[in-house]
Amino acid sequence: MVLTGRRLRVAALTCAIGLAATGCTGDDSDGFRPGAADVGDPYVPGHGNGGYDVGHYGLDVRYDPSTDRLTGRAVITATATQDLSRFNLDLVGLEVRAVSVGDAAAEHRRGDGELVVTPRGGLPRGRQFTVTVDYVGVPTAVDDGALGSGGFLHTADGGVALGQPDSAATWFPVNDHPSDKATYDLAVTVPDGLAALSNGVPGPKSSADGWTTWRWSERAPMASYLSTLVIGDYRVVTGTHAGRPIVTAVAASLPATGGAATSLARTGAIVDFLASRFGPYPFDSYGGIVIADERIGYALETQSRPVYGPGFFADDRPNPSVVAHELAHQWFGDSVSLTRWGDIWLNEGFASYAEWLWEEHDGGRTAQRNFEIQYAATDWTQPSVEPGREQMFGSAVYKRGALAVHALRRTVGDDLFFRILRTWTTERAAGNATTADLVALAERVAGRQLRPLFDAWLVGGSAPTLP
Known part of the structure; x- marks a missing residue:
């Protein structure tokens, strides 16, 4: 049922004066009800949420490695898939300073890895809405017992946000399950001299007062675990391949012409071969990132720009096989x-x-x-x-x-x-x-x-x- 303007105002008033203490569930005759706090996937209990579908994440974050402090604003565009009285976002550890739905401040509270948002009025099924979340804090790592260390890892020269199935919720509020894919825009501000690498097409950089803002845009829908943020001292190589931007980066502490760099240099050739077998490459950019942190003992198919742990290039040996594996995921896992x-x-x-x-x-x-x-x-x-x-x-x-x-x-x-x-x-x-x-x-x-x-x-x- 779609509420009229008057009934929406009544619902909001009722929420404000009578149901706020219980979270304003909206379980009434109008049929508005909370979205599920868990998508129901037994492999990731507590992950994902119901009642809405995210279309886009606009993320603006600032990270200072000297304090390990991240400040962020997430602008999330979503559509209600039910008559929605409240909804959850996954968020681990960070302090939420303000939440608004549309132009109105929204009630919010924290649970176990959850941000629970109650808008002033119910959101009818089919309505598109925007959620803005301002947050701050020291992002945390997670160890889920399956793949190993993930989430946001503080490193000697910056940080790495990476992991499967857990990572995204440690650095931005998110519907953290691959069944809800969305497009992304990211602006990340870091001290001058550091790289800030992510998914998709690179945008213009800008600098002011000792800080540089890097911009990235992923216009193809992306599962949340495929998002990444790599900050630190990297040798970044940019160019084009088949008319699309290609961005590769190797940690500055690794050899400049060693196995990691030579393996990444084959990215274009490997993509072209795989495209001859699997069909056209599905994204607007290419690349790869090799990090130096030994805690990352895996490679991950982060969309358009896989991230490789240093162990794949031990003794400075090239390893095009792992590059082929992660690039194949761009079709199998990332696009599909x-x-x-x-x-x-x-x-x-x-x-x-x-x-x-x-x-x-x-x-x-x-x-x-x-x-x-x-x-x-x-x-x-x-x-x-x-x-x-x-x-x-x-x-x-x-x-x-x-x-x-x-x-x-x-x-x-x-x-x-x-x-x-x-x-x-x-x-x-x-x-x-x-x-x-x-x-x-x-x-x-x-x-x-x-x-x-x-x-x-x-x-x-x-x-x-x-x-």
Whole structure:
């Protein structure tokens, strides 16, 4: 039901004089009710929120490494998906100074990793609204027990905001689940001499009073965990590739011409090869960032500009394989994103398979030989789909997932296989998907039943028969 102007004013007045102490739930005959405080994904309890869909985040942050203090303003544009009396945003640790919805100040309170916002009047389903949050504090790291250290990490020369599935809520208020993707604009102000790197297309920089503001814009919808902020002393290289900006950066403490730099220099060539297999590159910019902090023992497919931990280039060795993996995620995981974390193999299985494709293209082992080696080494008791929280980043997700991809290729043949992949990345671009969606699309394109094949290779408890 859509409230008239008079009834909206009555609802707001009732909230102000009678229900404020209980959070003004709006559970009344008009049907306005609070949005869910949890999206309901068992892999990330407490993450994500219901009742609205975010369209855009406008973030303006200032970070001083000498005090580890971050000051921010988030302007969030969203649309109510129900008659909404209040809603939650995920936010960890930081102090909220003010919240407004539209032009009006809004009541707000903090919970466990939550910012609960009660606007002055209910938000009817379908209404677009803007939330402005002013916040400040010392951002924190998180250790979720799955991937390891993440969130906002203070470093010797700045900070790094990175992690999966946790990171975004440690530095801005957010609907922190990949099912709610949005576009982003970021302005980040840091002391002169430091780089401030993020996702998307770089904008104009400006300096004043010893501070420099870096600007970034990601116009393709992005899952929140794919956002990043890397601040510090970096050698930044900018240019263009295929008519789009390419920005790479390597921590200044790492060798200028070593394995990290030479690996990132292959970004354009690797993207071009993957595009020949998966379809057009889905974003407006390219790049990569290599950090020096040893606490980051992983690489992450942060959208348009992956971030790599230093261990991938140990002993100063080049490692184009990890670059191929993270760039493949730009199609599988970033453009086509998860609806739920239990289907994470859709990200990691295809990215792992891309490593095999790149190795063969680069003069190494064939994809078939890698398939044979991995088939013999796989523990078939561990499923790729719904692997469990503790196995989100286990071998079954990555390697068994890659085996399933190659088994599909052997079953349908190369022409149909790559047609399935290109159709998937085209039809599902900028959206979300599940394993069931992939199976249905593969069966449609191939014109045959493939569910038993996927079941055997992804969740069956024993080694499948080779196709």
